[in-house]
Amino acid sequence: MKLKTWLGILTAVVAVFTVQAQDMSEEAIKERIKPEGSVYIAGAEAQTAAAGGGGAKSGEDVYNQSCMACHGAGVLGAPKLHVAADWEPRLAERGLDGIWENALNGINAMPPRGTCATCSDDEIKAAIEFMIEGI
Numbered sequence: 112m113k114l115k116t117w118l119g120i121l122t123a124v125v126a127v128f129t130v131q132a133q134d135m136s137e138e139a140i141k142e143r144i145k146p147e148g149s150v151y152i153a154g155a156e157a158q159t160a161a162a163g164g165g166g167a168k169s170g171e172d173v174y175n176q177s178c179m180a181c182h183g184a185g186v187l188g189a190p191k192l193h194v195a196a197d198w199e200p201r202l203a204e205r206g207l208d209g210i211w212e213n214a215l216n217g218i219n220a221m222p223p224r225g226t227c228a229t230c231s232d233d234e235i236k237a238a239i240e241f242m243i244e245g246i
């Protein structure tokens with residue numbers, strides 16, 4: 112091959128490397144100057160949106176997020192959503208406050224707060240009220 116051809120190839124290779132190197136450093140710079148905590152902020156916004164613009168989550172939201180997995184189908188004997196026969200004996204024995212307390216602390220296979228560690232006491236109560244609504 113002629114020297115000119117070699118030089119042409121060499122120039123092309125160098126050019127490709129230069130472009131790649133620039134891309135990489137641009138990426139690296141973008142990564143470095145990315146606002147700190149932007150991922151966290153996006154998450155917080157999503158949570159606020161899910162909660163209907165801030166404040167407490169509705170009982171239905173809490174149920175859908177944390178309770179449905181067991182209380183939808185009655186997993187491990189969990190009283191099922193809107194099934195009076197499952198809830199009435201519990202309510203008759205302990206009342207709403209009693210079952211609320213058990214939901215907060217856990218009872219048998221029912222985990223404390225139904226696994227929603229970030230739910231407030233009132234949000235757990237709202238979820239219970241949603242589950243027993245209309246029974």
Ligand code: HEC
Nearest residue numbers: 177178181187188189201210213214219220221224225238
């Ligand atoms: C891992 C499965 C599971 C999840 C998740 C779960 N529960 Fe339960 N829950 C159970 C089971 C099982 C019982 C029945 C416990 C028993 O009486 O032996 C129960 C019982 C209850 C009771 C009745 C307590 C009583 O005193 O009779 C309430 C109230 C309750 N759950 C609320 C909730 C709420 C609210 C959530 C969501 C925030 C939730 N649970 C999530 C499994 C679950």
